[in-house]
Amino acid sequence: MAKADKVRVNGEIRAGTVRVVEPEGDHEIMDLEDALDRARDHDLDLVEIAPDAEPPVCKIIDYGKYRYKQQKQEKRQRKRSKSMQMKELRFRPRTDDHDYEFKKNHARDFLNDGNKVKAYVQFRGRDIIYKDQGMDLLRRLIEDVQDLARIDQAPQMEGRRMTTILAPHKKKK
The missing domain is CATH 3.30.110.10 (Translation initiation factor 3 (IF-3), C-terminal domain)
Known part of the structure; x- marks a missing residue:
């Protein structure tokens, strides 16, 4: 399973409070409900970027674009890593x-x-x-x-x- 498949989005996020990174780059700590409202205001998704951080870091971005970029990066890394025979x-x-x-x-x-x-x-x-x-x-x-x-x-x-x-x-x- 790819790393992108394990990412939590919107309602899947479990934490009560999160650090939210906005599209402009500003960030602040807020309740999950407020963060989801802010993401809806931007017509974007709330994506959990760093679930192990305290509090977890979430970013307001387009999840489809995020997945696409992740898949491209993984493909580039696989291409670079050559197995030695x-x-x-x-x-x-x-x-x-x-x-x-x-x-x-x-x-x-x-x-x-x-x-x-x-x-x-x-x-x-x-x-x-x-x-x-x-x-x-x-x-x-x-x-x-x-x-x-x-x-x-x-x-x-x-x-x-x-x-x-x-x-x-x-x-x-």
């Missing part, structure tokens, strides 16, 4: 240089888009004896993308995988 890159201990470069470029693209990158080296069969090559590969990747990323999780073994997680640097506003 985890992208995965898989390597083998003896990954070729061309394949490494290809995957490194993918990692750079993912980081530029604001996503985290989980890079891992998969060891199969006797590959497990090449742990040092896997560590070198992940360190090389970290070094190659350090201008875009910070280390969220340092390289470590998890079963037959050596894993690291890289997160994009925080963008300065």
Whole structure:
């Protein structure tokens, strides 16, 4: 449920006395009935803006316009907040240089888009004896993308995988 749906209007307001903000910006504390009369005089609604204040703050405004502005603001906020995803890159201990470069470029693209990158080296069969090559590969990747990323999780073994997680640097506003 949106915040605007929980707002009390006119007869729904429960407080006995309220602080009323008029359309011109003037405000004063008065009984609820007087505030409702004043709102009717202006042909507008009495909308409870800050119900937790003592006394609650109510504003004399057009409720339809108020809801519209609130919905637009919520939509803008949802648009701005981008969810971060985890992208995965898989390597083998003896990954070729061309394949490494290809995957490194993918990692750079993912980081530029604001996503985290989980890079891992998969060891199969006797590959497990090449742990040092896997560590070198992940360190090389970290070094190659350090201008875009910070280390969220340092390289470590998890079963037959050596894993690291890289997160994009925080963008300065």
